[in-house]
Amino acid sequence: MTLVIKGGTIVTADRTYRGDILIDGETIARIGEDLSGDETIDASGAYVMPGGIDPHTHMEMPFMGTHSADDFDTGTAAGLAGGTTMTVDFCLPAPGQGLIEALQEWHQKAGKARADYSFHMAITWWGQQVFDDMPKVVAAGVNSFKHFMAYKGSLMVNDDEMFASFQRCAELGALPLVHAENGDVVASLQQRLLAAGNDGPEAHAYSRPPQVEGEATNRAIMIADQAGVPLYVVHVSCEESHEAIRRARQKGMRVFGEPLIQHLTLDEGEYAHADWDHAARRVMSPPFRDKANQDSLWAGLASGSLQVVATDHCAFTSEQKRYGVGDFTKIPNGTGGLEDRLPVLWTKGVRTGRLTMNEFVAVTSTNIAKILNVYPRKGAILPGADADLVIWDPAATKTISAASQASAIDYNVFEGIEVTGLPAITLSRGRIAWRDGELRAGKGDGRFVERPAGAPISKALSTWKELVAPRKVERSGIPAGV
Numbered sequence: 001m002t003l004v005i006k007g008g009t010i011v012t013a014d015r016t017y018r019g020d021i022l023i024d025g026e027t028i029a030r031i032g033e034d035l036s037g038d039e040t041i042d043a044s045g046a047y048v049m050p051g052g053i054d055p056h057t058h059m060e061m062p063f064m065g066t067h068s069a070d071d072f073d074t075g076t077a078a079g080l081a082g083g084t085t086m087t088v089d090f091c092l093p094a095p096g097q098g099l100i101e102a103l104q105e106w107h108q109k110a111g112k113a114r115a116d117y118s119f120h121m122a123i124t125w126w127g128q129q130v131f132d133d134m135p136k137v138v139a140a141g142v143n144s145f146k147h148f149m150a151y152k153g154s155l156m157v158n159d160d161e162m163f164a165s166f167q168r169c170a171e172l173g174a175l176p177l178v179h180a181e182n183g184d185v186v187a188s189l190q191q192r193l194l195a196a197g198n199d200g201p202e203a204h205a206y207s208r209p210p211q212v213e214g215e216a217t218n219r220a221i222m223i224a225d226q227a228g229v230p231l232y233v234v235h236v237s238c239e240e241s242h243e244a245i246r247r248a249r250q251k252g253m254r255v256f257g258e259p260l261i262q263h264l265t266l267d268e269g270e271y272a273h274a275d276w277d278h279a280a281r282r283v284m285s286p287p288f289r290d291k292a293n294q295d296s297l298w299a300g301l302a303s304g305s306l307q308v309v310a311t312d313h314c315a316f317t318s319e320q321k322r323y324g325v326g327d328f329t330k331i332p333n334g335t336g337g338l339e340d341r342l343p344v345l346w347t348k349g350v351r352t353g354r355l356t357m358n359e360f361v362a363v364t365s366t367n368i369a370k371i372l373n374v375y376p377r378k379g380a381i382l383p384g385a386d387a388d389l390v391i392w393d394p395a396a397t398k399t400i401s402a403a404s405q406a407s408a409i410d411y412n413v414f415e416g417i418e419v420t421g422l423p424a425i426t427l428s429r430g431r432i433a434w435r436d437g438e439l440r441a442g443k444g445d446g447r448f449v450e451r452p453a454g455a456p457i458s459k460a461l462s463t464w465k466e467l468v469a470p471r472k473v474e475r476s477g478i479p480a481g482v
């Protein structure tokens with residue numbers, strides 16, 4: 001079966017041009033003029049872009065005594081409604097659990113995904129088994145390993161564990177990721193705040209100032225450099241962290257930074273809200289920051305020192321958030337955003353002139369496809385690429401509301417924001433997965449996307465590190481020892 005998307009303006013990370021797209025089965029067969037096929041979608045007046053890729057989601061995540069409320073069914077449905085055709089979730093082994101066993105659990109959970117997905121593997125503990133399992137994880141199509149420098153007592157790993165894991169990543173041609181916050185300092189600040197009677201959601205933000213993020217980002221960059229491996233810093237929220245990444249990149253280090261749509265557009269004033277629920281629903285780590293930090297993130301996207309906009313979609317209901325009444329450290333950390341990432345970024349970024357349309361495609365799809373080594377199968381409009389596409393109506397408007405969202409939770413942190421620029425149709429591997437408010441993709445239609453190790457940047461860096469590695473000086477006349 002062939003399908004033609006006709007009369008649209010194709011927008012990719014590097015070009016904007018008029019053209020028809022012929023899809024044969026699941027992939028793009030041709031791009032050209034006056035193409036015809038068995039079926040036609042009229043895209044006149046619309047932009048046709050690569051489907052969004054969100055590299056940072058947590059579906060049904062076991063965390064802080066509960067599980068995040070969106071699973072792979074509702075979460076990927078939210079993604080498709082917002083033009084996102086692929087998500088990358090975090091597989092989290094329990095303490096002492098083998099990585100392959102955990103991976104099997106995540107595959108089980110993801111069986112109901114409506115759109116394509118992949119996994120990052122988290123290193124939540126360290127030992128011989130983890131070391132031995134890492135190549136098996138890579139062989140199973142997962143080329144990235146996440147390290148939490150925060151969440152002391154649960155997910156956090158120490159510097160020596162991180163260094164060992166980063167070195168293993170270097171050997172395997174895999175990419176380490178970090179959640180960069182100084183977990184020891186955060187844990188101490190939390191106790192100090194609680195002891196002083198600061199138990200509300202605003203104290204969550206007080207306990208995680210930009211400095212703890214900046215310090216951890218610098219530390220992770222140093223450890224990656226010593227291990228000889230690229231580094232991807234998730235949810236960069238502030239200038240301190242961005243500055244560390246910017247500086248490292250200027251020195252030639254292969255460091256990537258990922259701001260979230262929440263940190264770009266929502267600020268710390270939310271935590272001062274008189275309504276406890278309102279503030280608690282916005283508790284996430286790192287917390288929302290001030291306008292100056294937001295400006296830094298936008299500048300990073302425009303200048304290229306930050307490369308990807310994600311969501312860290314980790315949605316908890318209001319009821320779950322209330323586990324933390326009287327003790328902010330028990331409020332499950334996380335917010336939603338999958339359905340809103342593209343429309344909010346388009347509205348606040350492209351429509352304001354902070355981003356070009358091509359930069360929009362780069363930071364929502366193409367850059368991460370390259371970083372995660374699935375380009376050009378994903379993130380591209382090219383013959384042979386998967387036909388994961390969004391047909392974008394730049395004139396469509398809506399006011400974001402929890403009442404009409406696909407996510408399972410009872411609120412939306414973007415509630416009330418008016419967006420202009422919305423998906424009209426989302427195509428997943430050549431099939432209409434979502435159209436004009438109607439979800440068409442079925443449970444289980446999503447497929448696991450294998451990502452091979454040895455991305456070009458990993459190979460280049462290991463070549464360079466080998467060239468400049470310390471070498472023993474061979475001497476002829478060595479004096480006898482005393």
Ligand SMILES: NC(=O)NCCC(=O)O
Binds near residue numbers: 284286
């Ligand atoms: N970000 C957050 O608050 N929750 C999800 C887990 C994480 O990414 O740190």
Ligand SMILES: [Zn+2]
Binds near residue numbers: 179234235285286
């Ligand atoms: Zn995190």
Ligand SMILES: [Zn+2]
Binds near residue numbers: 056312314
């Ligand atoms: Zn996360």
